[in-house]
Amino acid sequence: MKKTIFEITKMDCPSEENLIRIKLDGISSIANLDFDIPNRKLTVFHSGEIEQIEKSVSELNLGGKKISTEQTNQTEFEENKNQKRLLWSVLIINFAFFIIEITTGIISKSMGLVADSLDMLADSFVYGISLFAVGGTLIMKNRVAKLAGYFQITLAIIGFVEVLRRFLGDEKLPIFSTMIIVSVFALIANGICLYILQKSKSKEEAHMKASMIFTSNDVIINLGVIIAGILVNWFSSSKPDLIIGTIVFVLVIQGAFRILKLSK
Numbered sequence: 001m002k003k004t005i006f007e008i009t010k011m012d013c014p015s016e017e018n019l020i021r022i023k024l025d026g027i028s029s030i031a032n033l034d035f036d037i038p039n040r041k042l043t044v045f046h047s048g049e050i051e052q053i054e055k056s057v058s059e060l061n062l063g064g065k066k067i068s069t070e071q072t073n074q075t076e077f078e079e080n081k082n083q084k085r086l087l088w089s090v091l092i093i094n095f096a097f098f099i100i101e102i103t104t105g106i107i108s109k110s111m112g113l114v115a116d117s118l119d120m121l122a123d124s125f126v127y128g129i130s131l132f133a134v135g136g137t138l139i140m141k142n143r144v145a146k147l148a149g150y151f152q153i154t155l156a157i158i159g160f161v162e163v164l165r166r167f168l169g170d171e172k173l174p175i176f177s178t179m180i181i182v183s184v185f186a187l188i189a190n191g192i193c194l195y196i197l198q199k200s201k202s203k204e205e206a207h208m209k210a211s212m213i214f215t216s217n218d219v220i221i222n223l224g225v226i227i228a229g230i231l232v233n234w235f236s237s238s239k240p241d242l243i244i245g246t247i248v249f250v251l252v253i254q255g256a257f258r259i260l261k262l263s264k
Contacts, residue, residue: 003072006042009063015123091127108175111245112225149260179229187222
């Protein structure tokens with residue numbers, strides 16, 4: 001048995017971890033994957049050569065870089081029997097907030113909330129692919145990933161068009177209070193998802209390290225929408241909301257391309 005450690009510079013929340021798990025699913029030489037999200041490290045226990053694993057990691061464009069490979073005597077690994085239940089939990093939370101944010105975003109005329117809702121939907125896709133496709137046939141996994149990726153890109157493009165229309169038009173101000181309140185709850189929801197998944201991996205620590213929360217893209221996006229809401233009220237301008245919306249739509253499209261990588 002060999003142990004190879006990767007540095008994954010863009011792995012900052014459980015959805016990236018799940019993307020990697022899905023991508024490496026089916027490589028028979030892998031015995032176990034151990035993720036360290038706060039330090040952005042992935043340890044792969046495997047037999048044989050590392051080339052196929054290294055290629056699969058790099059194809060996701062998450063900044064994967066092999067640090068070391070060494071022999072190990074470890075052959076037994078703790079399996080998480082509650083993994084499916086935990087995935088269902090975070091899937092439901094993310095999809096529920098997709099509905100909440102896209103609804104309140106449309107009502108409050110906030111593109112920041114609409115864009116953040118698509119980011120929540122992207123995470124839901126990742127967890128959904130893991131639940132419904134991984135362990136099934138490779139063809140099914142590829143079809144689900146491709147459908148999810150293209151659907152996400154389509155929604156993001158529609159969002160870009162709407163942002164451009166609002167930049168050029170004379171739109172009413174978004175309701176800043178709705179932006180802030182909903183984003184605070186979304187921030188809490190993301191924290192809960194991180195807590196649920198991290199707690200499952202650590203029996204020694206029931207609490208979650210603060211570094212895990214504040215290195216997450218999802219949480220940074222939530223904070224961005226909150227700040228945009230404050231600036232909308234301060235400057236009486238919709239521009240901060242449109243700017244944060246544009247940034248998040250770019251991140252959503254990047255996430256969609258990562259999902260599409262799973263179908264190759």
